[in-house]
Amino acid sequence: MIQPDWIMGLLGGLMIGCAASMYLLINGNIMGASGIVGGLFETVDRTKWIERASFVVGLVVLPGIVAVMTGKTETNLTTNLVVVAFAGLLVGLGARMANGCTSGHGICGISRLSIRGIMATVFYLFAGGVSVLVFRHIWGII
Amino acid sequence: MRNIFAFLTGSLFGVGLLVSGMTNVSKVQGWLDIFGEWDPTLAFVLGGAIIPMAIAWRVAARRPASVCGSPFPGAASKQIGLNLVLGSFLFGAGWGLAGLCPGPSLASLSFDGVGGVVFLATMTAGLLIALPIKNRIDRFSVQPVAGN
Numbered sequence: 552m553i554q555p556d557w558i559m560g561l562l563g564g565l566m567i568g569c570a571a572s573m574y575l576l577i578n579g580n581i582m583g584a585s586g587i588v589g590g591l592f593e594t595v596d597r598t599k600w601i602e603r604a605s606f607v608v609g610l611v612v613l614p615g616i617v618a619v620m621t622g623k624t625e626t627n628l629t630t631n632l633v634v635v636a637f638a639g640l641l642v643g644l645g646a647r648m649a650n651g652c653t654s655g656h657g658i659c660g661i662s663r664l665s666i667r668g669i670m671a672t673v674f675y676l677f678a679g680g681v682s683v684l685v686f687r688h689i690w691g692i693i
Numbered sequence: 694m695r696n697i698f699a700f701l702t703g704s705l706f707g708v709g710l711l712v713s714g715m716t717n718v719s720k721v722q723g724w725l726d727i728f729g730e731w732d733p734t735l736a737f738v739l740g741g742a743i744i745p746m747a748i749a750w751r752v753a754a755r756r757p758a759s760v761c762g763s764p765f766p767g768a769a770s771k772q773i774g775l776n777l778v779l780g781s782f783l784f785g786a787g788w789g790l791a792g793l794c795p796g797p798s799l800a801s802l803s804f805d806g807v808g809g810v811v812f813l814a815t816m817t818a819g820l821l822i823a824l825p826i827k828n829r830i831d832r833f834s835v836q837p838v839a840g841n
Binding site: 556557559560561562563565566567568569570571572573574575576577578580582585588589592598602603605606607608609611613615617618619623626627629630634635636638641642643644645646647649650652653654656658659660661662665666667668670671672674675677679680681683684686687688 | 699700704705709710711712713715718719722725726727728729732733734735736737738739740742743744745747750752753758759760762763765769770771772773778779780781782784785786787790791792793794795796799800805807809811812813814815816817820821823826827
């Protein structure tokens with residue numbers, strides 16, 4: 552069975568890009584997942600908080616419904632909770648220090664040729680590649 | 694109004710992540726696994742997302758404000774500081790280790806079991822402890838000899 556994964560990737564990517572475009576043109580914000588989630592824990596004005604919370608609710612609820620309807624609930628996340636916990640900590644810490652993650656730097660940054668966005672993406676892709684090399688092929692824990 | 698569109702944006706973003714396969718960590722780790730069975734899907738996802746967004750930035754440049762009236766984000770900073778470099782390395786290491794980043798971790802929360810909840814909890818902890826660390830590094834690297 553040949554899965555046209557790249558077509559689904561492109562289609563999903565276009566949806567993600569349209570979402571980011573909507574958030575910029577309609578709400579005037581950069582769609583960065585780490586910034587939006589982190590912002591929920593900061594003392595900001597109420598309007599901003601509700602806007603961010605609305606985004607997060609949509610991001611959690613709708614893919615959940617669609618995943619159950621289409622049976623696309625396969626995640627393959629490792630069952631080793633120590634690995635998951637450590638990875639989560641690194642992702643949260645790193646994204647906030649760098650002021651952005653895959654959505655903020657990768658999509659919103661690169662698309663306006665921001666040098667910070669491009670450099671961040673180069674660095675985290677490199678680190679991700681090294682991480683998989685070390686933890687999968689050398690250490691063998693994932 | 695803003696909140697309805699924020700909800701719709703989050704929903705579209707999440708469904709896009711699901712459709713593209715980014716909630717499946719083996720696709721993400723497959724992309725990063727250049728020494729194993731390399732999976733190029735993520736390049737199409739990133740490329741597909743950048744195209745509409747590049748157009749959106751051009752549209753934004755010609756408009757005074759967003760539809761809701763709030764101003765557009767200012768020009769991107771050009772400063773590559775220690776926080777950006779170190780943070781991106783830590784982020785990438787964690788991303789490779791679990792195959793999850795902030796967007797997909799939320800999109801798959803409802804069907805990712807205990808692991809998904811644990812990831813979100815420690816990621817949130819990471820987001821919170823990052824701020825004091827970041828400020829300290831900024832102070833240290835911007836004014837290395839300045840006193841308190």
